[in-house]
Amino acid sequence: MNGKLFDFVNADFFKPLTSMYKDRFLDCILHIYEICKNEFSYSAPRNEIVDDLSSYFDPDESEFVLDGEREIAKNSREKASAVLRQLKSCGWIDEEIRSNHEIFIQLTEYTIPFIESIIGIIQKEELEYQGVISRIVMILKNLDHSSKPYEEIVMGVQEGMSQLVSELKRLNSSIKRRINELTSKIKPEDILDSFESYNAQIISKSYYRLKTSDNISRFRQDIYEALDRINSDPNIRKRAIAGYIEVKSKADEKISAIEASEMLASEVQEIRRNFDRLDDIVHEIDEKNRIYMRTALNRARFSLSAGNNVEGKINLILRELAAVDEFDFDSILLVNDIFAAFPQQFISDESLRTVAQYKKTGNIATIQNVKSISDEIKQARIASIKQKQQNQITPKKINQYVLELLGEKERISVKDIPVTDIKDFFKIIYIVVYGCHYQASYKIERHNERIVLANRYCVKSFDIIKRGKHHV
Incomplete structure (x- = not known):
């Protein structure tokens, strides 16, 4: 990587996004981008941008004071102009005067990719993995017809593979965030809801298609054969080596044909290794998804089992009371009736008082011969283990339970499932989990x-x- 970031961007570039008005600055930046993105040079008349930002500030009657501004911006037009001055001084925009003496606002060249990245984060854009793999396959099919196989084929495949691996890694990292969000929930019904949102955000969409109907294995053999041809076919290899030398010469690097041949083979092999790595990434995503499902079930079981004891009820009361902003007189009396102080006859674990320790010397017992475990105890233990295995809930048992519920019917509602105790409700959770x-x-x-x-x-x-x- 050549150079440093602030060799190219203004030293105060991030200042608007770290100020007390960071949310307003970001909204204004996105407004300017929406106006300028359809123009030939990411620019628009200054008056048009000021009018748009003024409409944004119209509902806001608070004063607007920016660093370096001597006057307080009070009305919406003054606020819009102050924002533009600040963005210009920090390097986000520039101004130019056209032939008709009209002032245009133009986004700087390094601002545009930064704004597009922000939009991608906000909108949670997801790569269509299948489209990337299909594009790689189509590029490789042009090997025989390409006059520049290195520039048009190898470099194109490298870019596609890099994008695909990067997006799958990003998906992999997002599962951890979903797990962290899950563990902060306490209500069992929220956990069932989280399964639905999780399936919509992670398991469904393009990743689901990558795992099922558009599985990556469908294209594996075609990609491997095409990559092998780059190194084995003399005509393709000759054109690719010439292209490699030409690309390096443009970057002021002089290499021989032998060196180019070795580097080309190394790059092709690296593409193949990256394609093999996709299986490892997909496996890790599936493993994290399994952990997510197990954590969700444990959370549901814990919440349901701990919610009805005395401590759980007190916690619930305290949470409800904490949510009340102001208490009236009746509420205060109610609280007094709920809680009362009473003397304790024992020292609590949380008490600051030291518990007295008494030493007592006793007679040392002789070591007795250890008796062997009887067959009756062994058989009872084995029977206990078998009983636990029979009570263990598995996808196969849940599937059989659902088939018994369905009988000859093609469809039933959750309302038709008999629920008499907590175990029956656990079965409903497992039915939702194992449905996929x-x-x-x-x-x-x-x-x-x-x-x-x-x-x-x-x-x-x-x-x-x-x-x-x-069915699949």
Whole structure:
């Protein structure tokens, strides 16, 4: 990497985004970008931009004081002009006077990719992985017809592979954020909702297609064969080496044909290794997804089991009281009735008082011969282990349970599932979780309606639909 960032951008470039008005500055920057992006040179008349920013500031009646500004901007037009002056001084925009003496605002060249990156983060844009792989395959199919296989084929495939690996890594890192968000929730119904949003944001869309109908393995052999031809086909290899030398010469690097041949082979091999790495990344994404599902179930079970004890009820009361801004007289009396002080006859674990320790010397017992475990105890232990295995919930057991519920029906509602205790509610959670399992004989169709089961458990309504005999 040549040079440093602030050799190219203004030293105060990030100042607007770190000031007390950072949110307003960002909104104004995005407004300017939307106006300028369709023009030939990312520019627009200054008056047009001022009018747009003035409309943005219209509802805001607060004063606007920027660093370096001597006067306080009070009305919307003054605020818009102050923002433009600040953005110009920090290197975000520039001004130029055209032939008709009209002033134009123009985004600087290094500002544009930065703004586009911000938009990508805000909008949570997701790469269409399948499109990248298809583009790589189409590029490699032009090997025989390309006069410059290195510039047009190898470099194009390198760019596509780099983009694909980078986006999959970004997806991999986002799963950790989803897990962290999950562990902060406490309500079981929220956990069921999180499954739905998680499937929409991570498992569905392009990654789901990459794993199923548009699996990456469909193109693996074609890509490998094309990459091997670059090194094995004499005509393609000769043109590729010449292109490699030409590209390096433009960068003022002089290399021989032998060196170019070795470097070309190394780059082609690196592309193949990167393609092999995709399987490892996809495997890690699947593993993190498995951890997410297990964590969600543990959170649901913990919340449901701990929510009905005395400590859980007190925590719930305190949370509800903490959410109240002001107490009236009746509420204060209610709080007094709930809590009362009473004397303790024992020292709490949290007490600052030191507990007295008494030493007592006793008789040392002789070591007795250890008796062997009887067959009855062994058999009882084995029976206990088998019973635990039988009680363990697995995708296969849940699938059989759902098939028994469906019977001859093609579809049933969650309302039709009998719920008499907490174990039955756990089964509903497992039905939702294992509905996306590849061996499941059913699928889940969710609705926005919320229902209450057994006058106790609140969940989003869904239907269970029987799948055909042949499903993926």
